[in-house]
Amino acid sequence: MSTRAMNLIHNDRLFPADPVMRGIARRLHAEVRGLPIISPHGHTQAAWFANNQPFPDPAKLFVQPDHYIFRMLYSQGISLEDLEIGVDELKDPRRVWRIFAENYYLFRGTPTRMWLDYAFQELFGLEERLSGATADLYFDVISERLRAPEFRPRALYDRFHIEVLATTDSPLDSLADHQAIRDSGWKARIIPAFRPDSVVDPDFAGFEKNVAKLGQITGEDTGSWQGYIRALEKTRARFKALGCTATDHGHPTALTADLPAADAARAFETVLTGHADARQKELFRAQMLTEMARMSVEDGLVMQLHPGAYRNHNRKVYELYGRDVGADIPVATDYVHALHPLLARFGNEKNFTLILFTLDETTYTRELAPLAGHYPCLRLGPPWWFHDSPEGMLRFREQVTETAGFYNTVGFNDDTRAFLSIPARHDVARRIDCVWLARLVAEHRLDEDEAVEVAHDLAYNLVRKAYRL
């Protein structure tokens, strides 16, 4: 049997083998495949679009920033040193690329493989499978293309048919790159999202300094609770002025609290000393989620909560390589008790949207779908991180739809640092939603005309509505 694939990606990829379901899936997908991409939550850099410089070589582009890739290589005994992780200027990008290529078989059956093959074929015209044998071919072809004008960030943004792209930004960020994009006159909607973890989570590296810096930026006394709150409110307004419509909160748990004002102020004073214990820090984070909800009720920014990761689980790797290197591990997460204080206060507010994400899939049927199927403020974010995958997406629809329906979900988030993977990720999401709908139609649980409407809603309308775009 030949080891060459005729194509890396197939037109019917992800569609069920059954001809009836495949036929329906194809028809539904034909309706939505051309819709613009709305990316309301991700980790691309505004600077790319402000500066519009070419992307560097294949290793720097694909391997180095993508912890999905190098955590898998590391899990099989390949050292991060050999992959030049954390190195600014790669010493031998071709060597890094070869290591990756020789081990590409490790990604069989993973979404990473599917995203990469999509980019290799659709963007770079490659049709032979990546392997040790084709490593140099890939390196050369990709390197050459990256130098062409149509591979600059702005050209790719247009080519990807993106309608809105949100970045994720610290309250300490000047948003100068966002301003520069606006000033440049380029017609694109690239907007910031307000991610205040660095000034809200006492466990965040440099928390006290970050709070002080927030005071300097805003001209508020962030040594006091009132000043700190005003500083956050002002910063949200600054983000909003540049198009921001949403906040994002990455907490270890979903715990919320609704303390009396004096207790909240005291909790703030405690964490600011740097001597708070784990319980006090957790209580402060919990209170801050409720404060953020109050601000959202007032300024209309949509609130997103992403809890449940044990960050930097591998102590040695963290000491050598820092955050976000593939060693964050999900933990069991409670929402029902944890969110009760916040929901008791704001759960029935008309002008409030709280989008919940999870890394603990057991909460889909047990907690999240029942909560979202009742509270008017709640919506369910798409399957996230480890679950942003064909099986993960199918489990989400299978487990969430019967209790929460389609209309308490919010379409897709690509959540990516890898700009080139955006079309591939949305492609997977649209296909899997069509697969789920095709099954409902084939089993006479939904009429096809309704499925067409739902497919449009899942690919385009719900995300616009939920994120107020």
Added chain:
Amino acid sequence: MSTRAMNLIHNDRLFPADPVMRGIARRLHAEVRGLPIISPHGHTQAAWFANNQPFPDPAKLFVQPDHYIFRMLYSQGISLEDLEIGVDELKDPRRVWRIFAENYYLFRGTPTRMWLDYAFQELFGLEERLSGATADLYFDVISERLRAPEFRPRALYDRFHIEVLATTDSPLDSLADHQAIRDSGWKARIIPAFRPDSVVDPDFAGFEKNVAKLGQITGEDTGSWQGYIRALEKTRARFKALGCTATDHGHPTALTADLPAADAARAFETVLTGHADARQKELFRAQMLTEMARMSVEDGLVMQLHPGAYRNHNRKVYELYGRDVGADIPVATDYVHALHPLLARFGNEKNFTLILFTLDETTYTRELAPLAGHYPCLRLGPPWWFHDSPEGMLRFREQVTETAGFYNTVGFNDDTRAFLSIPARHDVARRIDCVWLARLVAEHRLDEDEAVEVAHDLAYNLVRKAYRL
């Protein structure tokens, strides 16, 4: 594409697209579709059958009592006030109906939609999809039909081919309606089930008064532990005399205890003061489950346990609208440690059946199937509440069968307040069981003649046996 469906429900609904599996599912279903309905656990009202009055208008019939419906509408921002929830005489039932009809698309992909379409077509002959455009047509057609004699409760009972129907009743209920049905000479088997939460759960509204009232009814001194226990035993006997074969217990957790008699008495005294703390209340409930098990060993009533809901999670909605309005949310539930005290005492008793339900599907493979696959007293109740759905039922069979087999399960419970949904719910359960069996047959994991036998057992025999009917 037309927005009109030719029919609301299809003859092959829920069957897999694959022609081999669909063929087998059809054959199996043909064997069981005509079997009588046994409904051993539900929330219909004996008064309906005692009085045999016509059901009121469509809004009062379908929308107002069904928290599956109005929680979904509420989750999308429709106020309970506009839906006239909790109102005795609807001011504008047609307006309520229209709101529901206009938002019927929210139920796409949910079992509620499937149950409703079944009733609309099978009972009312409606064939166009419910929507804003057809709202008035529906309202008029249904209103007219409800006035006809063949839509009275007793006529529907016969038409639905029900063999046994159990209600759920408080120990404080006189069961006068049940007596009246018997006295009327109408040949139907409508029986009570003994649900003592109101006199067993110290967190139940009015607990102390309820216990006192239980004393008055039974002529026992329910201020003493011995009198309280005797009062419960007497009431069980009273229920049994009217055909009751089962008890039902809705506890926050599955915790059981097996205290020495003196400690149990002291726990009772403590909760009766009204000053017990959360731990003391939980311990009392735990002890009462073991007391109920002892009574079951003695009087032969089958025991049902439904744990794991955080009741009335939405504080504001509870204050305005009370219990059972769609704001009960499941929580993670332990059975292995929790049931140990009860099982250590009665787990090997010959004359004891304890049927377990769950809202935490993670316990299917981890706890419930292994427990039921060992203890002779244990049986698994069908997928419950949020999981009474096509996907929920498939997950149940897929996750439970390999460890517990089919014969440690007990057929279907419709558990419904909506009398008109009973045939639709049993229809879904029978179809999904046939789908699961068809897959086993198609994959040569079970011969078709055996599958026919199992289909009969799941639809009819197991429920009769488990509930001792």
Added chain:
Amino acid sequence: MSTRAMNLIHNDRLFPADPVMRGIARRLHAEVRGLPIISPHGHTQAAWFANNQPFPDPAKLFVQPDHYIFRMLYSQGISLEDLEIGVDELKDPRRVWRIFAENYYLFRGTPTRMWLDYAFQELFGLEERLSGATADLYFDVISERLRAPEFRPRALYDRFHIEVLATTDSPLDSLADHQAIRDSGWKARIIPAFRPDSVVDPDFAGFEKNVAKLGQITGEDTGSWQGYIRALEKTRARFKALGCTATDHGHPTALTADLPAADAARAFETVLTGHADARQKELFRAQMLTEMARMSVEDGLVMQLHPGAYRNHNRKVYELYGRDVGADIPVATDYVHALHPLLARFGNEKNFTLILFTLDETTYTRELAPLAGHYPCLRLGPPWWFHDSPEGMLRFREQVTETAGFYNTVGFNDDTRAFLSIPARHDVARRIDCVWLARLVAEHRLDEDEAVEVAHDLAYNLVRKAYRL
């Protein structure tokens, strides 16, 4: 419809009905069905192969040792006394066999049924389904065959095409049977595995005596921490000399600890007094896992961890019949926090492999796949015990592959006490892996030439590599 099956097992058993997927599954399975069996983890007895005596009658062979079988019978009210469980010489094996045969329908839809039918047909040539009607036929046919030379243990080992078979052995075992096999000159690779629970778990019956006996065997003073550790190291070396490549640890939880040496010594002294409390025992077990990891780093034995069973849940049955009688029940299991101490110390070691198993499937996507997809030392064991079943194996692949890939898994373990079920169990595993791969190929998520490679790896190569065979 006839109640006779033409055959007990079908050539296409477990393959999907869909003709495209079935075709691919057949082709993949044809590539691997003939590969030798490697069984790196199980509970067969070396004595069988050392002595090579005939197996006794069908009841003694199939029913008595197999808690999968008699727990199901017990769950349906059949007494363990009637099944002669725990009896050395069966009084009436034919009667036990008949009870089993009459209740064989209880196993419909279970893997036990599939394994048994495989053995009945493939080994004994039986083609009519087991039932009350065929009980005597089965008893007679099987009894006769068992007397033939080709049914002796060594002949079956060869017939089953086994390449390596690991037993599971206590450090107190002399391994005389293993030595005898080697001395006999019979060409078979039957090796011990080091399972130290009896001298490491203070809750193990006879723990203090076992530790003392370990001292006698090794000539070390196991009353001291240093002597105890040396005794364990010596015993591992003794096992290694007889071909052992792996250790196995069955703990109630996955908790690990990394205490300073003085604290570890003190913990040992405490548990050796016999007066340690539950917390102290758990801490000692936790520390011992990290000690075992250190030894593995040094001697290269692969470490296996099987946590999460509540042992001997049924108190009465335990008192009458002892351990391993089908009353062990899984509980919720945490890995992320529990393994942190061990992983912080040895997680990045090159010469260390820790294979994790679980009875809590919720950890597949949430904890185990993310951990194994990062740490170089971690591999995921196959679905275990209750999950060693077609649905259990499919859930494993569906939930693990997208995050951990195929190459962080280790092929199949049959883990069985029932020697005759070994080919059937490996047959199920190979088929289900081909089913999963066939779906990936049919949905254009993997090319077929790659799937062939993966099928070989899952059936043969990965287990050899992971267990260093």
